[in-house]
Amino acid sequence: MNAQKNLIDVRGVSKTFTVKSGTFFRKAAASTKAVNNVSLTIRKGEILGCVGGSGSGKSTLGRMIMRLIEPDDGAILFDGTDLRTLSPEAMRQYRKRLQIVFQDPLQSLNPRRTVAENIARPLMNFGTSPAVANRRVDELLELVGLDPRQSYRYPHEYSGGQCQRIAIARALALEPEFLFLDEPVSALDVSIQAQILNLLSELQKKLDLTFLFVSHDLKIVKQFCDRTVVMYRGCMLETGTSEEVYRDPKHPFTRDFLGTVLHVRKDSRWEQAAERAEDLESATRQSEAGCIYAGTCADRFQRCREAAPALTEIEGARHVACHLYSQPKQ
Amino acid sequence: MTAVSETIAPAKPMPQRRTNLYFVWCGVLGDPVARVAAAIIILLVLMAIFAPWIAPFPPNEANPALRLMPPGTEGHLLGLDNQGRDILSRIIHGSQLTLISGILPVILGAAISIPLGLIGAWYPRLGEVIMRVMDVLFAFPMALLAIMLAALMGPGLVNMMIALVITLVPYNTRVVYAAARQERELAYVEASRAMATPDLKILFVEMLPNVVAASIVYSCTIVGAVVITAAGLSFLGLGVQPPIAEWGIMTSEGRSFVFVAPHIAAIPGLAITLLVMAFNLLGDSLRDSLDPKTRLTLVKHRPGPGGG
Numbered sequence: 112m113n114a115q116k117n118l119i120d121v122r123g124v125s126k127t128f129t130v131k132s133g134t135f136f137r138k139a140a141a142s143t144k145a146v147n148n149v150s151l152t153i154r155k156g157e158i159l160g161c162v163g164g165s166g167s168g169k170s171t172l173g174r175m176i177m178r179l180i181e182p183d184d185g186a187i188l189f190d191g192t193d194l195r196t197l198s199p200e201a202m203r204q205y206r207k208r209l210q211i212v213f214q215d216p217l218q219s220l221n222p223r224r225t226v227a228e229n230i231a232r233p234l235m236n237f238g239t240s241p242a243v244a245n246r247r248v249d250e251l252l253e254l255v256g257l258d259p260r261q262s263y264r265y266p267h268e269y270s271g272g273q274c275q276r277i278a279i280a281r282a283l284a285l286e287p288e289f290l291f292l293d294e295p296v297s298a299l300d301v302s303i304q305a306q307i308l309n310l311l312s313e314l315q316k317k318l319d320l321t322f323l324f325v326s327h328d329l330k331i332v333k334q335f336c337d338r339t340v341v342m343y344r345g346c347m348l349e350t351g352t353s354e355e356v357y358r359d360p361k362h363p364f365t366r367d368f369l370g371t372v373l374h375v376r377k378d379s380r381w382e383q384a385a386e387r388a389e390d391l392e393s394a395t396r397q398s399e400a401g402c403i404y405a406g407t408c409a410d411r412f413q414r415c416r417e418a419a420p421a422l423t424e425i426e427g428a429r430h431v432a433c434h435l436y437s438q439p440k441q
Numbered sequence: 442m443t444a445v446s447e448t449i450a451p452a453k454p455m456p457q458r459r460t461n462l463y464f465v466w467c468g469v470l471g472d473p474v475a476r477v478a479a480a481i482i483i484l485l486v487l488m489a490i491f492a493p494w495i496a497p498f499p500p501n502e503a504n505p506a507l508r509l510m511p512p513g514t515e516g517h518l519l520g521l522d523n524q525g526r527d528i529l530s531r532i533i534h535g536s537q538l539t540l541i542s543g544i545l546p547v548i549l550g551a552a553i554s555i556p557l558g559l560i561g562a563w564y565p566r567l568g569e570v571i572m573r574v575m576d577v578l579f580a581f582p583m584a585l586l587a588i589m590l591a592a593l594m595g596p597g598l599v600n601m602m603i604a605l606v607i608t609l610v611p612y613n614t615r616v617v618y619a620a621a622r623q624e625r626e627l628a629y630v631e632a633s634r635a636m637a638t639p640d641l642k643i644l645f646v647e648m649l650p651n652v653v654a655a656s657i658v659y660s661c662t663i664v665g666a667v668v669i670t671a672a673g674l675s676f677l678g679l680g681v682q683p684p685i686a687e688w689g690i691m692t693s694e695g696r697s698f699v700f701v702a703p704h705i706a707a708i709p710g711l712a713i714t715l716l717v718m719a720f721n722l723l724g725d726s727l728r729d730s731l732d733p734k735t736r737l738t739l740v741k742h743r744p745g746p747g748g749g
Contacts, residue, residue: 177635206637219628223650232647233636278632285636 117188118289118321119153124175124185126168126345145171147345147403148185150422153289158315158322160336160353162329164368168345169325173291176323177209178202189289207237210282214294216274220266220281226252227262230281237285251280255310272303276310283314292324296331308335329369333357338428341365346403347422351429361431363408402434410435468730475726481719489536498527500534500686509702522691522705523698532712535686538598542680542687543668543716546602547660550609555656557610558617559644562625572618575611583608587670591679601680605667612663613656620655624648654731661724665717672713688713 129142146168153159161169174180176187178194187194194205213219220229227248234244249259255276266274275295282290292311296304312335315322326332332339332353339356341349341364349362360366401416402408408415414434422432469475488495497516507514508525519528561568578586590604624630625648633643672689674680681687683694688709695706 179631179634203637206635209635211632211635213628213632215628219632221629221633221647221651224647232633232638236637236639236642281632281636 116155117152118155118157118190119176119323120188121149121151121172121176122186122188123148123150124172124182124187125149126171126175126180126182126184144345146175146182149342149345149347150185151340151347151350153321153323155288155321156315156319157338158312158324158336160332160339161323161325161342162327162332162339162368163342164327166344167342169342170293171345172342173211173293173323173325176289177211177291179211207285208287209289209291210285210287211291211293212275212278212282212295215298216271216278217266219278220274222266225263225265226269226277229266229277230262230284233281233284247284248280251284252277254283254314255280270303271299272306275299275303275307279307279310279314283318286318287320289321289323292322294326295324297326297328304331311335329357341368343368344403347432348404349429349431349433350422351427355429361425361429361436362404362433363410363435364404367407367409402432464730465727468726469723472726472729474722478719478722478726481715482723485536485540485716485719488533489540492534492537496530496533498530500531501526501684502530509698509705511702512704512708519708520702520704522695523702528691528705528708531686531691532688532709535688535691535709536712538681538685538687539668539671539689539713539716542598542602542605542671543664546605546609546667546671547664549602549606550613551656551660553606554610554613555617555649555653556645558614558656559621559648559652561614561618562621563640563644568618571614575614578607578611579615583612583666584670584673587674588677588679591674596679596682598681601671601674604674604679605671608670609663609667613659616659617652617656620652621648624651654728657731658724658728661720661727664720665713668713668716 124146125144125148126146127142127144143166145166149168149172151159161172163169171180175182176189176194178187182195189205189209192205194202197205220226221232224232227245230248230251231239231241231244234247235241239247248262252259252262257273257276257280266277269277279295295311296307299307308331311322314320322336324332324336333356334353336353339351339353340347341356341362343364349356349360349365351361356365357369360369402411402419405411405415412434418434420432420434422430423436424430425436469479504521504525504527506525507517507521508523510517510521512518512520512528514520517527517529519532522528522531557571561571581589587601587604587608590607591601594600594603630643630648633647638647668689671680672687672692675682675687675690676693681690683690691709692706692713695702695704695709698705
């Protein structure tokens with residue numbers, strides 16, 4: 112398993128967002144721990160899924176790897192180099208190797224630039240001549256299955272799925288090794304979702320890419336990703352191969368989260384998934400010291416309130432942060 | 442979204458790239474109101490340029506025998522003012538200074554406030570400082586601030602224009618700042634950062650075209666207010682000095698005779714109205730033709746001479 116080396120190694124990163132009030136003399140009014148001491152590795156050529164409800168810090172985590180958000184703490188190693196210690200110029204060069212695809216395809220393209228200009232922009236940033244860039248734009252558009260002859264059009268003339276293809280083409284322009292996919296299909300129709308996912312997995316094989324795939328849809332993650340990380344309120348609760356996490360969720364949160372997926376019961380009534388999902392989001396934290404999920408957890412016991420469980424290894428590649436597994440079964 | 446697939450499916454040979462100018466051209470030609478507005482502005486500009494040749498009389502030549510005569514007097518189409526000067530000639534000559542004092546401050550003001558607003562929106566701390574300074578300028582009514590500044594610097598055309606520029610900056614800066622703040626939150630800006638676009642390039646290459654339309658439209662609508670403020674300054678003796686012909690001065694001079702000979706104030710007043718209206722209407726049309734989301738319909742559904 113260690114034959115493939117780690118492309119990305121995130122070590123204990125944290126990020127706290129503070130809402131500030133006042134104009135000149137700013138003081139913290141409220142703060143949220145978006146990501147709390149998260150460590151993970153992504154192997155070269157792997158698709159790592161990251162699931163969690165809204166506000167679980169999964170997008171923040173990805174943006175910190177991209178260095179679009181500066182972490183408060185911790186280290187992010189990309190191919191053995193700590194990105195946080197790089198000088199701005201060195202980081203500029205590293206940006207070629209890490210790219211991002213956003214959730215809203217239309218918003219992520221500049222509306223006043225043609226599709227060709229949008230895709231050529233990253234190339235121009237690194238000194239490619241316009242003629243070479245134009246040829247590359249045509250190649251890229253063909254790669255993602257669009258007609259290069261239409262590249263003088265503006266993004267809003269395309270549909271959502273086509274825009275997402277354009278965004279993918281732009282992300283691939285600099286021949287990156289790593290793509291951060293920030294819910295790339297959640298704004299699209301189900302039929303288009305499949306097309307985009309197929310395109311992504313094709314490209315991943317063809318170009319030997321590594322993905323971090325953030326989503327709130329466990330079903331997509333299960334099919335698309337090799338390994339899955341489950342996050343809740345900035346903490347990593349469970350990791351493992353996608354198949355196993357989906358089939359046999361260990362952490363109580365993962366089980367509850369799987370339960371929020373909407374489905375019809377036999378008597379053709381909708382399961383009360385929404386209510387349960389709301390429970391998950393609104394639960395207040397019981398105490399600073401205890402487990403982050405202790406407030407809502409059905410399986411909680413005394414220890415959950417007293418100490419936060421560490422992420423510990425159980426059977427093979429599974430890691431779970433839960434006291435149910437960190438101590439001998441009662 | 443069906444329209445999209447229809448337009449993309451046939452691979453017609455199309456022009457490689459359609460510039461903003463092309464869309465402005467089509468938008469203005471396709472819209473009858475904008476066409477009239479543009480025609481009025483072009484006519485006024487031509488009138489200003491060729492004033493010495495087309496005006497029937499020198500602007501300050503007085504004929505006391507015919508003073509206060511109404512429009513339609515023999516040889517004086519628009520009548521004569523209180524000193525017996527031909528109003529038509531004065532309108533034609535006055536268009537020069539009126540256009541300069543109305544348009545130049547707006548252009549200069551926009552040139553200052555667009556970078557200010559963009560930089561302010563990008564760097565929040567600096568933005569707070571800039572916007573609070575603008576708030577101080579905002580605290581004074583536009584005319585009052587212009588009067589104060591013009592009085593400080595002394596009378597004269599140049600000083601008046603400097604005063605007008607300073608007065609205009611806060612308004613336009615706020616428009617740009619608000620638009621840029623919204624724009625900054627969009628994903629394409631974050632995407633630009635992810636692909637290592639330098640900050641200044643994000644501001645002035647990526648964001649500027651999205652923000653500038655708001656400023657252009659606003660600038661067009663404010664030309665009218667500036668013409669009027671400039672006229673007010675001239676009236677107070679802080680701008681252009683009489684007897685130089687300028688529409689604002691002409692209006693205020695005619696004020697004393699409004700019951701005896703209303704045409705002296707009414708004709709330059711109407712000229713100002715026409716100018717202001719033309720700019721407002723053109724501003725509306727420019728907004729449509731500068732926005733990539735609406736401008737395609739302009740080209741498609743309005744069969745103008747340039748469209749297709």
